Amino acid sequence: MDLPCPEWVRHVEQKWTELSSEGRERFNLLTDIDEIFHSGLSLIQSVPEDLTILSRISKKYSVKKCPDLASECRQQGNLSFKVKDYTAAALYYSKGVCNADKNTEELSLCYANRSAALFYHGLYKECLEDIRRALEAGYPSHLQDKLTTRQTACLYQLEKLKKSNTMAKNLQTQLSQKRRDSSTCTAHAVSVYFNPEKGRHLLATENKFAGEVVLEDKAYGCVLIPVNRLKTEAKKAGKTAFDTEARHCHHCLSQTLSFVPCPSCSYSRYCGEMCQKEAWEHWHQWECHVGADLLAIGVLGHLALRVALKAGQNEVQRARESSSGMSDADHVDGKSGPSKGVSPVHLTLGGHCTKNSDHTDYYNDDSYMGIYSLLPHVAEHSPSARFILAVTMAALYRRLQCGPPPDKWASCKGEGASGNWQCEMSMLGATALRHMMQLRCNAQAVTAIRVKEERDAAVQSSREICIATAIFPVLSLLNHSCCPNTSISFNTGFKTDALCQFTGSEGQYDHPLICQCGVTVTIRTSKDVTAGQEILHCYGPHCSRMEVKERQRLLLEQYFFHCKCEACQRELKEGSQNTEVNAAPGLKCVKCENPLQSHMNWYVCSQPSCGYQITIAELQKSLQGLQCLLDQAFHLMERDRPDEAIRILKSASSKADSILAETHPLQGELADAKARAYATTGKWNQAASHLKRSIVAIQAQFGEDSVELGQHLFKLAQLHFNGGDCGSALSVIPRACKLISLHCGPHCDELQELQEMERCLKGLL
Numbered sequence: 001m002d003l004p005c006p007e008w009v010r011h012v013e014q015k016w017t018e019l020s021s022e023g024r025e026r027f028n029l030l031t032d033i034d035e036i037f038h039s040g041l042s043l044i045q046s047v048p049e050d051l052t053i054l055s056r057i058s059k060k061y062s063v064k065k066c067p068d069l070a071s072e073c074r075q076q077g078n079l080s081f082k083v084k085d086y087t088a089a090a091l092y093y094s095k096g097v098c099n100a101d102k103n104t105e106e107l108s109l110c111y112a113n114r115s116a117a118l119f120y121h122g123l124y125k126e127c128l129e130d131i132r133r134a135l136e137a138g139y140p141s142h143l144q145d146k147l148t149t150r151q152t153a154c155l156y157q158l159e160k161l162k163k164s165n166t167m168a169k170n171l172q173t174q175l176s177q178k179r180r181d182s183s184t185c186t187a188h189a190v191s192v193y194f195n196p197e198k199g200r201h202l203l204a205t206e207n208k209f210a211g212e213v214v215l216e217d218k219a220y221g222c223v224l225i226p227v228n229r230l231k232t233e234a235k236k237a238g239k240t241a242f243d244t245e246a247r248h249c250h251h252c253l254s255q256t257l258s259f260v261p262c263p264s265c266s267y268s269r270y271c272g273e274m275c276q277k278e279a280w281e282h283w284h285q286w287e288c289h290v291g292a293d294l295l296a297i298g299v300l301g302h303l304a305l306r307v308a309l310k311a312g313q314n315e316v317q318r319a320r321e322s323s324s325g326m327s328d329a330d331h332v333d334g335k336s337g338p339s340k341g342v343s344p345v346h347l348t349l350g351g352h353c354t355k356n357s358d359h360t361d362y363y364n365d366d367s368y369m370g371i372y373s374l375l376p377h378v379a380e381h382s383p384s385a386r387f388i389l390a391v392t393m394a395a396l397y398r399r400l401q402c403g404p405p406p407d408k409w410a411s412c413k414g415e416g417a418s419g420n421w422q423c424e425m426s427m428l429g430a431t432a433l434r435h436m437m438q439l440r441c442n443a444q445a446v447t448a449i450r451v452k453e454e455r456d457a458a459v460q461s462s463r464e465i466c467i468a469t470a471i472f473p474v475l476s477l478l479n480h481s482c483c484p485n486t487s488i489s490f491n492t493g494f495k496t497d498a499l500c501q502f503t504g505s506e507g508q509y510d511h512p513l514i515c516q517c518g519v520t521v522t523i524r525t526s527k528d529v530t531a532g533q534e535i536l537h538c539y540g541p542h543c544s545r546m547e548v549k550e551r552q553r554l555l556l557e558q559y560f561f562h563c564k565c566e567a568c569q570r571e572l573k574e575g576s577q578n579t580e581v582n583a584a585p586g587l588k589c590v591k592c593e594n595p596l597q598s599h600m601n602w603y604v605c606s607q608p609s610c611g612y613q614i615t616i617a618e619l620q621k622s623l624q625g626l627q628c629l630l631d632q633a634f635h636l637m638e639r640d641r642p643d644e645a646i647r648i649l650k651s652a653s654s655k656a657d658s659i660l661a662e663t664h665p666l667q668g669e670l671a672d673a674k675a676r677a678y679a680t681t682g683k684w685n686q687a688a689s690h691l692k693r694s695i696v697a698i699q700a701q702f703g704e705d706s707v708e709l710g711q712h713l714f715k716l717a718q719l720h721f722n723g724g725d726c727g728s729a730l731s732v733i734p735r736a737c738k739l740i741s742l743h744c745g746p747h748c749d750e751l752q753e754l755q756e757m758e759r760c761l762k763g764l765l
């Protein structure tokens with residue numbers, strides 16, 4: 001759970017310990033969220049220094065404009081531009097744009113310089129936008145000839161692209177239709193059911209093959225995850241960190257190099273004026289002046305407030321009135337392990353309920369009822385946790401009162417803003433507190449594949465990262481399994497055609513073609529699913545990455561249930577059948593190479609006649625030594641010393657081969673590192689040979705249908721391609737495409753690259 005920053009948590013925990021026993025007892029007995037919130041609010045109002053302390057903490061997360069920093073970032077961007085690192089240059093210029101005051105020469109210079117970096121990236125439309133912004137911000141007249149020349153070059157390049165695409169009009173019609181189609185949650189032969197053991201859950205109503213889409217859902221709200229906001233590590237390293245908040249739109253999460261800043265703060269930035277306007281209208285005009293406080297209280301508190309702001313007082317009031325008449329089915333969300341028995345109550349996605357419910361808008365796009373009806377699990381939160389959440393949300397509510405009241409909360413009757421905060425508007429704080437409690441079990445990490453930026457790298461190195469936290473009305477209904485039958489992928493931002501439609505010679509152009517906006521999730525089956533089978537999703541603890549006891553502990557702590565999925569039941573049964581001796585996967589005897597088994601504080605050879613044994617502590621020490629060698633090799637590769645890294649990795653592999661089977665994860669990491677080192681030196685065949693060894697371990701750890709295996713096969717195809725081994729590359733590409741499409745969808749960048757690689761290779765044969 002994403003709690004507020006440690007300093008604020010320590011402060012509130014101290015307040016909890018200082019309460020009298022009677023005060024703590026009174027708070028413990030509170031179960032109504034309104035009462036819990038008002039208890040926190042009364043404490044904040046009676047101790048004004050609490051807000052002073054929050055303000056002091058928030059100063060470390062300052063979001064004020066800083067013209068001096070803008071100038072410094074522009075100079076750093078110029079240095080990157082000179083060495084032709086146009087990505088870094090654009091990111092530095094963007095940081096300058098965000099810190100410069102509006103309508104200043106510094107802002108115009110940052111925009112103009114960024115337009116040059118965008119031009120060399122081939123981002124001609126974005127370059128034209130920056131030229132326009134630079135001129136509007138007051139770009140010096142004696143320098144405008146440079147912008148005019150660049151503008152002409154952009155228009156020429158875009159005209160060439162336009163002429164090469166004869167299907168633009170048809171594409172525009174298709175994309176416009178897609179935009180209409182994407183405006184609602186889409187279910188593909190899936191319905192919502194209820195029983196007391198599982199709560200609300202999803203069942204397939206038809207047979208589904210692996211890779212088929214079963215559900216598409218749009219986020220009701222999301223908040224970008226700020227990474228290293230204080231930048232202590234970056235300061236120690238003497239460089240600027242560009243992470244999620246510097247690369248993704250703070251509204252639609254699309255990745256871009258050409259941000260439009262919030263006019264009033266340095267933190268919030270957007271992929272264009274459209275997102276900037278929508279964010280301002282929905283929530284940012286009220287969030288802006290408490291931006292530092294929001295960074296201090298954490299992502300879940302921020303998202304909870306954002307959901308309440310978006311809903312508004314009328315929607316919340318309607319949801320409250322409607323929930324008072326809900327059946328038990330409507331009150332229970334899908335947060336449990338699989339179970340059997342009990343006749344279902346069937347609710348069709350899209351809001352048309354066939355039994356026991358007349359709520360017709362639970363699962364429509366942007367349906368607040370679908371969010372409000374999720375359980376807050378008040379009783380499952382410990383009293384001290386409830387206290388922290390209540391005081392935090394009360395403090396944030398008081399800080400919000402320093403600005404104008406939100407329009408949607410200024411009048412319960414929708415008569416418009418009254419210009420002041422009415423007492424009944426405390427419902428905003430109580431509603432945000434409800435959502436903060438819900439998010440503990442229902443928040444969804446939005447992930448993306450981040451390619452490691454290594455200049456002149458012949459083989460891409462990528463990893464999955466979390467870029468945001470979101471709440472999805474229907475995805476939240478899926479129950480957990482440690483070995484799920486689905487995989488999820490995310491689409492972010494405005495999906496646009498690459499071309500612009502021009503209307504004149506002055507650089508005027510229509511809006512690009514848009515097919516969808518916002519953050520959506522697509523759920524696909526990762527294995528065959530039969531009609532009537534439950535659609536299951538993994539909340540994080542997966543059987544391929546974590547032991548059963550650790551999974552059970554984490555799920556109970558965060559989601560308040562004992563997991564009874566098939567994987568847990570199978571592993572618990574296997575463990576109970578032999579409590580004294582257990583298999584130790586991937587470990588082998590140094591004498592006879594048979595597998596080792598764990599027994600008390602020892603590992604013993606599974607072959608009784610061998611008699612070899614080693615203490616767990618000794619073996620762990622050997623594994624730590626191998627990990628140290630691996631870390632040294634990575635450090636050398638980062639310093640462009642691959643030959644030295646290879647020598648260390650050879651030594652580590654020799655030691656590993658004596659105690660580890662080829663399926664052990666560490667063997668996979670060592671082989672992957674050697675593949676990377678050999679690829680750096682252009683030895684493609686040797687790199688491919690070692691990556692194949694890594695793939696053996698990856699498949700054993702994550703499974704033959706895993707996204708991890710797909711990503712390694714993608715790298716293997718790249719190595720064969722670079723080495724000119726057409727046959728081997730073509731043999732790998734189909735399986736890589738299948739796995740990446742299965743988990744990431746048919747439009748992801750990796751799949752597009754594989755398909756282009758395949759077309760190129762077939763053209764050579």
